[in-house]
Amino acid sequence: MGNPDRAVTGADTRFVINADRAKWLKNNGCEIVGRYLYSPDPNFEKEIKPGELETILAAGLRFFPIMQVHGRDVTEYNYTTGFQHALIAHQQATKFGIPRGSVIYFAVDYDATQDQMDPYIVKYFNGVVAGLADQGKKYVHGVYGSRNVCINATEKTYARYSFVSGMSWGFSGNLGFPLPANWSLNQIKEISGIEIGGEGGKIDLDHDVWRPDSDPGVSSLTATASPAADFMVYIDQLYGTAQDYIAAHSTSRSPSQLVMEFARHAKYGGKDWGLLIGSYDKDWVAYAKSKGHTVKKQFTDPNSGYELGAEHLMATANGHLLITQPTNPKSVNGGDIAGWGGDWMTFYANWRNDEEKYASGKAYCDAKLAKPGVSSSFGFTDLIEDADGYLIARACAAGTPINQIVREHYGNGGGHLTRFTQYFNKRFFTAADCKDQAYNDLTMEHPIFDLARGALIIAAGAKSPTVLANEPGGFDKLQSFCQGFTDAIVARAGAES
Structure with missing residues (x-):
């Protein structure tokens, strides 16, 4: 003590x-x-x-x-x-x-x-x-x-x-x-x-x-709103402004897409994101700013109590909304790179750069992947944001306005209670498919994936996953790493039941 x-x-x-x-x-x-x-x-x-x-x-x-x-x-x-x-x-x-x-x-x-x-x-x-x-x-x-x-x-x-x-x-x-x-x-x-x-x-x-900046404790009584109420209001207000913008301007974008673009443009709006999912509507962003909107960086998750990154969440949703997931359950595409796939590449680079401590990829995942309270490039809140962004995008693609799905997910609808189960069932399907997706994300030959791996893996000084896979024993190492990803996803879903 x-x-x-x-x-x-x-x-x-x-x-x-x-x-x-x-x-x-x-x-x-x-x-x-x-x-x-x-x-x-x-x-x-x-x-x-x-x-x-x-x-x-x-x-x-x-x-x-x-x-x-x-x-x-x-x-x-x-x-x-x-x-x-x-x-x-x-x-x-x-x-x-x-x-x-x-x-x-x-x-x-x-x-x-x-x-x-x-x-x-x-x-x-x-x-x-x-x-x-x-x-x-x-x-x-x-x-x-x-x-x-x-x-x-x-x-x-x-x-x-x-x-x-x-x-x-x-x-x-x-x-x-x-x-x-x-x-x-x-x-x-x-x-x-x-x-x-x-x-x-x-x-x-x-x-x-x-401890400073930890649990703030209780400072008032009888508040009944969701801890994410401020985020719901933020999305509501942005959505209303997006509707006004569409009424006055010619655009093929939906109000939900515009909300995602504004929320992610400051941090996830650079050239790399333009290549991945397209540039955001700069006129819309200027219009929203003229109406007093600012970028909201974080809000409290009502399930875990952790602070979630609103920009990463909306960037993930934007990617999945614009790039529909592959019909092949083992395949991946650019929408995944905007969410879990990009986080997974970054996490791979950190593992390879930390190989002396963690020769086993699965052991590295067990120690650092989506663990509460553990500092990591693919932390617990990153996985929550990946899951929620994906689910929000799926609902929007099916016709639900983003402000409605955000309220249902973080409010009394309780979608956050089964976020990982929904995420696993809708995106990863089975443990075998999940492992194959994790492997393909690291090794798939495609220009977008080559660019992403160059920016997130090679630029970080780590060995290319395809080079590792072709080395003696390298394929098994990479498979072990991907098994660690699968175990983490399955464990999060299992905890909900």
């Missing part, structure tokens, strides 16, 4: 935070406090009490919700229990007015060992994911526990943030493990019998390091 006596800006407690306690916390440097959503004994002080959250917020504090029911023995962790705990957490958070998209930390409050991760802890969190999804994924799951628990829950169930039980220095799960990449809070010291004064009395308090 580092120096346990250093100054912190976070805390958590099993004691109710009344006005005097909230004032004391604020006056002593606290900015965020953790409280428990539920206690099996409703008379016990541990559970949030009516009006308590309002008191916390009125004092200028934020809070973060914790879900724990006992949680001190391995036998308490299984899929069914995780599902039930998620239902309780959803009910309690809704009752207290905690807004949609907030992170709830589900606790593992004992020293879970590595051999217990997959059969118990991971299955528990799979149940949590399913339980929250069953209720519409109003809330996002986080994890509280040792470093190793947090790492496993993040890598295998995509927990958004980790609340680390750092003060449990005797836990084997804290020894020899790094802080998880997505840590937001680190519990470093328990202080007992703090005298507050007034009606505060005495309380026990855990000191938590609150």
Whole structure:
């Protein structure tokens, strides 16, 4: 936990935070406090009490919700229990007015060992994911526990943030493990019998390091809109302006295509993108800017809680809209390069440049491909943007306006809950086809693919995939790499069910 006596800006407690306690916390440097959503004994002080959250917020504090029911023995962790705990957490958070998209930390409050991760802890969190999804994924799951628990829950169930039980220095799960990449809070010291004064009395308090630019916690109550509401409004407004532009100008482009072009033009509008999917309508972009529109760079995904890149999302959608996917289930085309195919080429280049550490392509994928909290050229949010961009394009091609499909996907329609399943079934079809597509993306002989590989692979100093495939043992290496891509896609879809 580092120096346990250093100054912190976070805390958590099993004691109710009344006005005097909230004032004391604020006056002593606290900015965020953790409280428990539920206690099996409703008379016990541990559970949030009516009006308590309002008191916390009125004092200028934020809070973060914790879900724990006992949680001190391995036998308490299984899929069914995780599902039930998620239902309780959803009910309690809704009752207290905690807004949609907030992170709830589900606790593992004992020293879970590595051999217990997959059969118990991971299955528990799979149940949590399913339980929250069953209720519409109003809330996002986080994890509280040792470093190793947090790492496993993040890598295998995509927990958004980790609340680390750092003060449990005797836990084997804290020894020899790094802080998880997505840590937001680190519990470093328990202080007992703090005298507050007034009606505060005495309380026990855990000191938590609150990491800047991580989980912002809850700062208001009863907000019901999707975390992506601002993005929905952005697309709505752009779509309306696109309709006005079409009414006044001669163009064959649809309003949905124009929305995609404006959203991606600043970052994905250069010469290379012009060669790939055609240039954007510059007159339209100028018109939209004259009406006050600006490029929106990111928004919050209501499913994962991660920030998604709106420009990459819309560039992917634009590519898939303009270039219909091949009828051959094993083939790829320029629309794929605008989405997953381009990301895959870049990821290949990084693997080849990092071959000394990862001779196995599959091992490289297992470690870095679309992993939450892991820095990578093909990160978790990249895959989400690839999947969503593809699904948005398919819906638009079928006649649904982009503003409608965006609302259905990120709002109450809940399309984001099954994004990877839909993506796999509609684009990749089977595991065998998926692997062949990944291989063909890297080796297909076609001018557009040659240009893309030149820009994304050769220019990065990596060996050409076709050269690798023709070397002794190279074909098997490349096949192993493509198997890693397939496993990652299948795993994401499997997690949704």
